[in-house]
Amino acid sequence: MSARRPREEIVIRVEGLRNSFGDQVVHENLDLEVRRGEILGVVGGSGTGKSVLMRAIIGLQAPDAGDIHVFGRRTVDLDALEAIDVRKRWGVLFQGGALFSTLTVSENVQVPIKEFYPQVDQALLDEIAAYKVVMSGLQPDAGHKYPAELSGGMRKRAGLARALALDPELLFLDEPTAGLDPIGAAAFDELTQSLQRTLGLTVFLITHDLDTLYAICDRVAVLADKHVIAVGTISELLALDHPWIQEYFNGPRGRAAVASAAAHAESTAANAGTGD
Amino acid sequence: MTAWADFEQIDAEAGKTLRFTGDLTLARLGDLPRRLEGLPGKVALLDLSDATRVDTVGAWVIHRFARDHDAKVEGLEPDEAQLFQHVVAADKPMPAPPVPYGLFPRILDDIGTASVVAARTLYGLLGFMGATIIAFCNVVVSFFRPPNRFRLNATVQRFEVVGVTALGIIGLMSFLIGIVIAQQGAVQLRQFGAEVYTINLVGRITLRELGVLMTAIMVAGRSGSAFAAQIGTMKLTEEIDAMRTIGVSPMEALVLPRVLAAVFMMPLLGFYSSLIAMFGGGLLCWISLDIPPVTFVQRIREVVPLTDLWVGLVKAPVFGAIIGIAGCFQGMQVEGDAEQVGMRTTAAVVQAIFLVIVLDAFFAVFFSEIGWI
Numbered sequence: 001m002s003a004r005r006p007r008e009e010i011v012i013r014v015e016g017l018r019n020s021f022g023d024q025v026v027h028e029n030l031d032l033e034v035r036r037g038e039i040l041g042v043v044g045g046s047g048t049g050k051s052v053l054m055r056a057i058i059g060l061q062a063p064d065a066g067d068i069h070v071f072g073r074r075t076v077d078l079d080a081l082e083a084i085d086v087r088k089r090w091g092v093l094f095q096g097g098a099l100f101s102t103l104t105v106s107e108n109v110q111v112p113i114k115e116f117y118p119q120v121d122q123a124l125l126d127e128i129a130a131y132k133v134v135m136s137g138l139q140p141d142a143g144h145k146y147p148a149e150l151s152g153g154m155r156k157r158a159g160l161a162r163a164l165a166l167d168p169e170l171l172f173l174d175e176p177t178a179g180l181d182p183i184g185a186a187a188f189d190e191l192t193q194s195l196q197r198t199l200g201l202t203v204f205l206i207t208h209d210l211d212t213l214y215a216i217c218d219r220v221a222v223l224a225d226k227h228v229i230a231v232g233t234i235s236e237l238l239a240l241d242h243p244w245i246q247e248y249f250n251g252p253r254g255r256a257a258v259a260s261a262a263a264h265a266e267s268t269a270a271n272a273g274t275g276d
Numbered sequence: 277m278t279a280w281a282d283f284e285q286i287d288a289e290a291g292k293t294l295r296f297t298g299d300l301t302l303a304r305l306g307d308l309p310r311r312l313e314g315l316p317g318k319v320a321l322l323d324l325s326d327a328t329r330v331d332t333v334g335a336w337v338i339h340r341f342a343r344d345h346d347a348k349v350e351g352l353e354p355d356e357a358q359l360f361q362h363v364v365a366a367d368k369p370m371p372a373p374p375v376p377y378g379l380f381p382r383i384l385d386d387i388g389t390a391s392v393v394a395a396r397t398l399y400g401l402l403g404f405m406g407a408t409i410i411a412f413c414n415v416v417v418s419f420f421r422p423p424n425r426f427r428l429n430a431t432v433q434r435f436e437v438v439g440v441t442a443l444g445i446i447g448l449m450s451f452l453i454g455i456v457i458a459q460q461g462a463v464q465l466r467q468f469g470a471e472v473y474t475i476n477l478v479g480r481i482t483l484r485e486l487g488v489l490m491t492a493i494m495v496a497g498r499s500g501s502a503f504a505a506q507i508g509t510m511k512l513t514e515e516i517d518a519m520r521t522i523g524v525s526p527m528e529a530l531v532l533p534r535v536l537a538a539v540f541m542m543p544l545l546g547f548y549s550s551l552i553a554m555f556g557g558g559l560l561c562w563i564s565l566d567i568p569p570v571t572f573v574q575r576i577r578e579v580v581p582l583t584d585l586w587v588g589l590v591k592a593p594v595f596g597a598i599i600g601i602a603g604c605f606q607g608m609q610v611e612g613d614a615e616q617v618g619m620r621t622t623a624a625v626v627q628a629i630f631l632v633i634v635l636d637a638f639f640a641v642f643f644s645e646i647g648w649i
Contacts, residue, residue: 088303101615106370117302124309124337126370131336134366144373148613167302167331198359199332 009036010072011170011202012057017066019052026052028226030066036169039196039203040231041213043248044223050206051095053223054172057204058092059083070170088116090170091163095178097155099147105133105158106143112165128165136161137191153184164195170202171195177209189215210249210257215264222248279328281308291320291347296327300334312341325351335363343367397627404605408535411527427533434537438499442545446494450482450549453490454556457481462565471565475572478557479580487550488542488588489636492595495542496628500603503534504624507607508617516608526608535600542596543589550588583648591639595632602628 012034019027026049034040044050055061057068059075068075070086078086091112099108109129113120120128133143136157147155156176163171176192177185193216196203207213213220214234221231224244230237237245248254279298286293294315298304322342324330330338330352339360342349352360376382418425461477507530510516516526554576561567567575606624610616643649 101613113302119307120302120305121309127340128333128336130368130370131332131363131366133370134368135332135362140368140370143370148615164332167333194362198355198362200355 010034011036011070012204013067013069014053014057015067015069017053017056017068018064019049019056019061020064025226027056027063030227032221032228032231034202034204035219036202037196037200038218039192039205039216041217041220042204042206042223043208043213043220045244048223049226050223051174054092054174054204054206058090058172084116088166089168090172091166091168092172093156093159093163093174093176095174096152097147097159099155099158099162101147104144104146105138105150105161106130108147108158109133109143109161109165112162116166129161132161132164133158135195136164137187153180153188156180156188160191164199167199168201170204173203173205173207175206175208177207177212182211185209185211186215192216210253211260214257214261280304280306281327281334283308283312285315288320291318293321293323294319295323295325296338298327299329300324300327300338301329301331302333304329305333305337309337312337319345319347322347322349323351324349324356327351330356330359332359332363335360339364339367397623400609401602401605401627404608405601407527408531408601408604411525411532415528415532425528427529430529431533431536434533435541437502438495438534438537439541439545442495442498442541443548445498446491446545446549447552449490449494450487450552451556453486454478454482454553454558455560457486457553458557458560459564462560472567472575474557474561474565475567475575476579478554478561479576480584482550482553482557483580483584484587485636485640487553488546488592488595489632491546491549491592492542492599492632493629495538495545495596496599496603496625496632499534499538500599500628501621501625503600503603504607504621505617507531507604508610508620511608511610512614512617531600531604531608534604535597538596538600538603539593540596542599543592546588546592547585550585581648583643587639587643587648591636594635594639598631598635599628602631 010033012032014030014032017027017030017032018025030053032053042050042053052061056063057070057075059078063076066076071089073082073086075083075086099105100111103111106126106129109132110125113125113128130140130143134140138154138157138161142150142154142158147158150158156179160173160176163173173192177188180188189212192203192205195201196216205212205217217234219231219233220237221228222237222242222245223229224242229242230240230245234249238249240246281296281298281300281304283294283296286295300308319341322338324338327334335356338349341347349360377385415426458474458478461474462471465471465473465477507516507526510530516530519526519529558569558572561572562569603624606620606627610620
């Protein structure tokens, strides 16, 4: 379905963004563009305002100055009706999953659908929730469980199922692999990528996970000194002479991630003949 | 503007073909699922080559129909086919939820569960009280066998939070209660021409009962809930576990200062509350019954026996202990998620007030029996 849409369109455009809490300025003159259909990784040291940037884009944090356009609409001072129109088209996965604790996983997934499409009947709703739950990598019986009965990783998957409930065009992921074991994290990465390919998703991905960056991100935006200092593929970033970027990608963890990404690429190439 | 999902039927030898048009997406699905369900006859082929868009919900509806009618699906573009496969792969029947039983068994179940929970809570509370007393004894022993394990700073700080900062609200509450008792008493007693007994009423009821009881309710709401919420949050953030690993006993570091603060502050606050209530009552007597303050005080000294003061002061520390222990106990019971903190905080306050009132009834009978009437 993505083939039937124009490519290279800008989905998110942030211009001259300024955010502050009291005296503390988090963002100053921040510019960022996210293209349709890409997975954009957002990295930065702790406290550089990655989550604040996400919250500003999805309208949870009113910026002091600057412009934010999502799907070509200015979201900074959108009125309530227009905001609903935009919100229908994105899904957000918060760090802890942010599931509604009084609802089961299945009911959690149904919340956005019920909100925006009340005409869908309950039988279909249950079926939709069931396949979304399985699609997000959970067991079918997880649908009846309450968030308190799930582990951290399962909660994230359930959160993803809810974020995908409306088949969004744009997906925000806030540190989706943080706190997952390496196998779970790799599975989550693969899931994100396959969803992005099949659903034609645009993904805004905040992460600390170098493996995730190497494995699935088309481009990476680096947040430092209160703005985006560079955006590009990892090899483009490596060519830059910024100390933080060099330290980040060329540190011991960065090198390990390169090695594992290379090994993964080899094994997929080897498996490609046998069919995946 | 994109078109709504629709389909047309084409009859062929092998069976019907459904040719879909428009957007097969959640937003544009309309009543398509219902119309598909009501379709009579056998369908052999679903043709999606004219569909403009397909999302997972559209794919699911098509897949469900194809699965139920054993029909083939055709005309998918490559990326749509991939999406379709994803949805098909995710078609695993969700096991049915546990069947809810009928109304009557459910009521029995609720009653049984509530009884068990109540019994367990009482048992747990008793155990916790024992643990608190043991911790207290350990700390007392450590006075004589250093190192001293008594946490003076923490305890004094709790004294301030439970006692000093409560003076304003308890004072205001007691003042108003004193006025209400005096006013209501005066209205009733006037019918017998016995307004002067308003003084007896105010003096005795505030010192014996209301001063301490209302203070206990206020402290339970103010400090008991805070104990439960603080300790519960610390439990969630694993602070209590961290304490235990380091070798600090949470009973000594957290529970004891709080319980001690409640035990020591309750008599002081209760006494203060009684005084303020009498002040309020006296003020009303002066204004509305023309009884001057000097007469009021003199009369109080004549009609209120000293035992009334003792009745109040003996009860107060016991109430304090109940409030402190119930608050800390409920805080320690928090497990799992943040929702529990709220539940446990409520439980702490309800339990504390309930136990305080039950004990107050026992005290009333007890003091009457020993002749402190």
